[in-house]
Amino acid sequence: MEYLLVRFPRSRRVVIDGEFNGRTNELIELEAGTYTVSLGPPPNFTPESRRVVLRNTSALEPKEVTFDET
Amino acid sequence: MRPKRVALPLFLIFLILQSCAHYPVNAPLQSYEPRGGYRFDNLTPGEGNTDAIMLCLAFSGGGTRAAAFAYGVLAELRDTLITAEGAPRRLLNEVDCISSVSGGSFTAAYFGLFRDRIFQDFETRFLRRNIQGELAGQVLSPANWFRLISPYFSRIDLAAELYDATVFEGRRYKDLAGGARPFIILNATNTALGSRFEFAQDQFDFLGSDLGEYPLARAAAASSAFPILLNPISLKNQPSPPGFSVPPAVQNALEDAGTNPRRYLWARNLVTYQDKANHPYLHLLDGGLADNIGLRAVADAYTRGFIRRRINDGAIKTFVAIVVNAKTDPPDSIDQHEAPPRIPAVIMKTMTVSMENYSFETVEFMRGLAGDRAQAQRDVAVCQRTLDARCPGGERLTAFPTELRLHVIELNFEQFSDPEERRFFLSLPTTFSLTGHQVDCLIAAGRRLLRTSQEYRDLLGELGGQLQPAAETATEFPSGGCKASN
Numbered sequence: 001m002e003y004l005l006v007r008f009p010r011s012r013r014v015v016i017d018g019e020f021n022g023r024t025n026e027l028i029e030l031e032a033g034t035y036t037v038s039l040g041p042p043p044n045f046t047p048e049s050r051r052v053v054l055r056n057t058s059a060l061e062p063k064e065v066t067f068d069e070t
Numbered sequence: 071m072r073p074k075r076v077a078l079p080l081f082l083i084f085l086i087l088q089s090c091a092h093y094p095v096n097a098p099l100q101s102y103e104p105r106g107g108y109r110f111d112n113l114t115p116g117e118g119n120t121d122a123i124m125l126c127l128a129f130s131g132g133g134t135r136a137a138a139f140a141y142g143v144l145a146e147l148r149d150t151l152i153t154a155e156g157a158p159r160r161l162l163n164e165v166d167c168i169s170s171v172s173g174g175s176f177t178a179a180y181f182g183l184f185r186d187r188i189f190q191d192f193e194t195r196f197l198r199r200n201i202q203g204e205l206a207g208q209v210l211s212p213a214n215w216f217r218l219i220s221p222y223f224s225r226i227d228l229a230a231e232l233y234d235a236t237v238f239e240g241r242r243y244k245d246l247a248g249g250a251r252p253f254i255i256l257n258a259t260n261t262a263l264g265s266r267f268e269f270a271q272d273q274f275d276f277l278g279s280d281l282g283e284y285p286l287a288r289a290a291a292a293s294s295a296f297p298i299l300l301n302p303i304s305l306k307n308q309p310s311p312p313g314f315s316v317p318p319a320v321q322n323a324l325e326d327a328g329t330n331p332r333r334y335l336w337a338r339n340l341v342t343y344q345d346k347a348n349h350p351y352l353h354l355l356d357g358g359l360a361d362n363i364g365l366r367a368v369a370d371a372y373t374r375g376f377i378r379r380r381i382n383d384g385a386i387k388t389f390v391a392i393v394v395n396a397k398t399d400p401p402d403s404i405d406q407h408e409a410p411p412r413i414p415a416v417i418m419k420t421m422t423v424s425m426e427n428y429s430f431e432t433v434e435f436m437r438g439l440a441g442d443r444a445q446a447q448r449d450v451a452v453c454q455r456t457l458d459a460r461c462p463g464g465e466r467l468t469a470f471p472t473e474l475r476l477h478v479i480e481l482n483f484e485q486f487s488d489p490e491e492r493r494f495f496l497s498l499p500t501t502f503s504l505t506g507h508q509v510d511c512l513i514a515a516g517r518r519l520l521r522t523s524q525e526y527r528d529l530l531g532e533l534g535g536q537l538q539p540a541a542e543t544a545t546e547f548p549s550g551g552c553k554a555s556n
Contacts, residue, residue: 017319022382027470031373032330034322059446
């Protein structure tokens with residue numbers, strides 16, 4: 001399995017491929033592959049979404065994605 | 071007009087109509103509702119079910135042998151009490167999903183429909199019947215001869231009718247126990263793609279079809295349509311309903327041929343159904359051809375489905391998969407003769423060997439997934455402790471939302487320590503007709519193997535579980551014992 005960390009100043013639900021799947025600032029475990037990552041409402045973040053490919057990560061070195069609060 | 075002159079034309083018309091028999095076509099989906107239909111997310115937890123425990127069962131194939139073995143496990147779960155959210159609960163109520171193939175699908179579907187009623191009448195309605203003989207009677211009945219002439223109606227449709235009338239009472243997917251868990255996943259195999267096909271709305275969306283209207287009996291028939299003996303169950307690949315689009319996860323997975331071939335194949339198989347012109351129909355055979363223990367659906371839900379989302383949301387504290395594997399190892403004389411085996415024996419051996427090897431790999435794959443998570447949690451915890459010791463007040467590592475406890479428990483007949491008992495169970499035939507004594511032995515075997523499993527006892531230790539002493543007698547074998555030498 002692979003590991004994703006979505007950084008955001010607040011705790012917020014993470015949306016992966018259109019489905020709620022984990023929270024910001026916590027480890028998210030997913031199988032290897034391509035994903036579209038976004039955040040749950042309210043829409044006060046940028047960018048709107050990010051596309052990531054998870055491969056060769058570990059729990060100690062997850063793939064990091066950052067969203068900024070607007 | 072004389073009666074004879076009327077009777078003959080009427081009889082001929084009857085025969086012609088009979089020979090136009092057609093299997094019931096799966097209903098088209100009127101509108102696409104990604105939050106509707108038979109999906110795990112649309113089911114309520116049900117009475118006595120806590121979200122913190124995700125318990126999934128996998129029932130293997132193996133005819134009545136598998137159905138009875140799985141039934142024994144359900145009975146043992148019913149008689150096991152745990153403490154959850156401060157209250158005693160039956161572990162059976164914690165079952166969230168059951169994935170099954172072939173014979174195991176009858177137990178799974180019956181429990182999904184009728185819940186505790188299974189303990190009152192499933193033995194008489196299925197386990198102790200000569201289903202095979204009844205099916206042969208249907209095939210030989212003159213009333214069905216002309217129906218079987220039709221290219222659109224075959225023995226498997228007769229089997230589905232028999233199951234519908236005598237086991238499942240005409241129930242459809244929309245009737246599954248008031249929309250509560252467990253989520254029942256009956257698995258078949260798509261003969262064209264060679265891939266697992268699950269009876270769930272997520273899959274039926276791609277067929278443009280409404281699973282809610284589909285009879286459980288036909289799904290169970292597809293799941294148990296052993297090749298050569300029975301024909302496939304056919305489905306129509308209906309036009310996509312307005313508003314349907316391929317889900318983003320499937321679209322992204324189509325780019326993963328190099329990164330994750332397993333995820334890519336999952337997506338590719340699904341989008342194949344969108345090619346309506348080249349795949350207007352599906353023909354489904356025994357689920358055992360793609361996965362003979364029913365665990366693949368659980369593994370897929372764990373890696374990318376409803377289980378994964380709940381784990382990442384931190385809702386699940388304990389994940390349990392119990393694999394009820396009725397695999398046998400009957401005596402084989404192939405290697406006792408110099409002459410090579412004949413074609414029928416080779417065909418049968420080819421099918422069963424590949425099914426069993428794949429089953430072994432699937433259990434190991436699931437154990438590997440559980441081990442990966444446990445190891446990742448340990449890595450984070452050990453590093454954090456080291457950091458805390460050397461840099462007090464320093465950095466906090468990013469952690470998982472919860473410390474997940476995982477258990478993968480497999481039950482199979484090899485686990486009997488008594489060689490004669492082991493040989494008895496490993497030699498049982500794959501058929502829909504067993505003796506009452508054999509059924510008694512299998513039910514007791516399911517209960518006993520679960521009750522004595524060390525992994526199961528470890529789980530009960532975590533959950534504050536109690537085995538009911540009164541149920542101990544139910545794990546005893548019937549008089550005469552269950553030994554090959556008897």
